[in-house]
């Protein structure tokens with residue numbers, strides 16, 4: 444048994460994979476954010492696009508072949524089943540050509556018809 448790529452101490456099937464497959468709907472924007480991080484780890488472009496709000500969604504997601512995502516730490520999050528907007532502040536660690544870097548971002552999410560979408564992100 445190993446942790447989900449998003450860092451939660453549960454197997455991926457019980458965490459992000461259920462959201463990515465559509466078996467479970469993310470009830471909070473943090474859950475969607477974690478699933479999107481895992482989708483970056485797994486280079487799952489269709490999920491990243493479909494969970495991106497239609498008004499800000501790109502046509503393709505550029506994956507850098509030399510970048511490997513190695514960790515996620517959620518600092519702060521707000522936005523649950525009773526909200527229509529939310530945000531998640533996190534630090535994602537990645538390795539690029541053997542060197543480790545951190546990306547500190549605040550992501551904004553909106554919820555429409557019960558479904559959370561990633562809206563945009565601000566690098567902090």
Ligand SMILES: [Zn+2]
Pocket residue numbers: 447448449450451455458459460477478481
């Ligand atoms: Zn997860």
